Amino acid sequence: MSRGVDVLVLGGAGVDTIVQVPELPLPYADSYMIDSGIRARAGQTGDFVALGLSALGLRTHHLDLIGDDPEGDLVRALHRDRGIALTAVPQPAGTKRAVNLVGPDGRRLSLYDTSRTRAADRLPVPVVRALAESSRHVHVCITQPCADMLPVLREAGVTVSTDLHNWDGHNPYHEPFAHAADVVFLSAAALTDPERTMRRIAERGRAEAVVATAGAEGAYLLAGGELTRVPAVTPPAPVVDSNGAGDAFAAAFLFGRLSGEPPQRCALYGAVAGAHACTVPATRTDALARDELLSRVDGLESSPAFSR
Incomplete structure (x- = not known):
C-alpha cells in the first residue's frame, strides 16, 4: 500500500491568546497593564506537533474539528502558510481556544474554553x-473525540503515538x-513515581x-x-516560554523513529528540539528545521562532555 503521508496528526487544533504577566501565580489586583500586548495566535498541541514534523521534512497531514469562526480562520491560515495539509471537519461549537498566562521565567498557566x-x-x-491507511504513522492528541478513533487506527494497521x-x-x-499507542509521551510533572507509571503503561498496553x-531535569x-x-x-538562547516544548520533543522523537534511529538517539533529537522551543516567544510558532536539528545533535555528540 502506498503511504503518501508520513504522519497523520489527529486533534489538537486551536488558538491561544497569550498574556505575558509579571509573575505566576498572579496576585489578585483590580487590573494589570500588559505592555507587551495581548495576542491571539493559532497553535495548540496538534498544531505544534504538525509544525514540528513538517519543519523536519516529514509529509504531515492534520485533521480536527474546526469552527467557521475567527479562530478557525487563524488555524487554517497557519496550515496554509506553512504548507501543511489540513482536513477541517466542521465544528458548530467553534474552534478550540485557550488563554495562556506566561510568566517571566517561561512558565505558563492555561485556561481552556x-x-x-x-x-x-x-x-x-x-x-x-x-488517511490512516495512507500514512506511515498517526499521532493522536488526547482532545475529545480522538479516543473513538483508536480502534479505527488499529484496524488500519498503522503505528500510533500519543x-x-x-x-x-x-x-x-x-x-x-x-494503552493503544506504540509510543507514549507524558510529562513527569504530576507523577510521584515516573518509572512505575511508565512501566505500567508498557505492561498494560x-x-x-x-x-x-x-x-530542566531532562527526561x-x-x-x-x-x-x-x-x-x-x-x-541555545534564554528561556522565554515552555509552551510547545513537549510537542517539539514529540515531533523530533518521531522524526528519529521514522528515520530508523534507536530510541536513545530519538530521545536526544527530542531533547534538542524541546530546548529550542523554550527559546521561542509564546506569540510565535517557529519550529526547528531538519538541518539545524541534525547539526546541533552532531555538535553535542562530538563534544567531550557528551555521554550516552
Missing part, C-alpha cells in the same frame, strides 16, 4: 480510516490513549517506548524494558 467541545462530537470514520501531557497516572480518561519529560526513556535518563540540553 471547554464550551467548544461537546460529548456528541465525532470525527468522520471513513475519512480517518482513509502525548498524555500532565497525566497523574490515575485519571481514567487518559488510559485508552496510553502496546508501547515500545515511553518517554516522560521532566523539564526518562523506557524502551526494551530498560529505563534510562535523557540529560537536558542547554537551550
Whole structure:
C-alpha cells in the first residue's frame, strides 16, 4: 500500500491568546497593564506537533474539528502558510481556544474554553480510516473525540503515538490513549513515581517506548524494558516560554523513529528540539528545521562532555 503521508496528526487544533504577566501565580489586583500586548495566535498541541514534523521534512497531514469562526480562520491560515495539509471537519461549537498566562521565567498557566467541545462530537470514520491507511504513522492528541478513533487506527494497521501531557497516572480518561499507542509521551510533572507509571503503561498496553519529560531535569526513556535518563540540553538562547516544548520533543522523537534511529538517539533529537522551543516567544510558532536539528545533535555528540 502506498503511504503518501508520513504522519497523520489527529486533534489538537486551536488558538491561544497569550498574556505575558509579571509573575505566576498572579496576585489578585483590580487590573494589570500588559505592555507587551495581548495576542491571539493559532497553535495548540496538534498544531505544534504538525509544525514540528513538517519543519523536519516529514509529509504531515492534520485533521480536527474546526469552527467557521475567527479562530478557525487563524488555524487554517497557519496550515496554509506553512504548507501543511489540513482536513477541517466542521465544528458548530467553534474552534478550540485557550488563554495562556506566561510568566517571566517561561512558565505558563492555561485556561481552556471547554464550551467548544461537546460529548456528541465525532470525527468522520471513513475519512480517518482513509488517511490512516495512507500514512506511515498517526499521532493522536488526547482532545475529545480522538479516543473513538483508536480502534479505527488499529484496524488500519498503522503505528500510533500519543502525548498524555500532565497525566497523574490515575485519571481514567487518559488510559485508552496510553494503552493503544506504540509510543507514549507524558510529562513527569504530576507523577510521584515516573518509572512505575511508565512501566505500567508498557505492561498494560502496546508501547515500545515511553518517554516522560521532566523539564530542566531532562527526561526518562523506557524502551526494551530498560529505563534510562535523557540529560537536558542547554537551550541555545534564554528561556522565554515552555509552551510547545513537549510537542517539539514529540515531533523530533518521531522524526528519529521514522528515520530508523534507536530510541536513545530519538530521545536526544527530542531533547534538542524541546530546548529550542523554550527559546521561542509564546506569540510565535517557529519550529526547528531538519538541518539545524541534525547539526546541533552532531555538535553535542562530538563534544567531550557528551555521554550516552
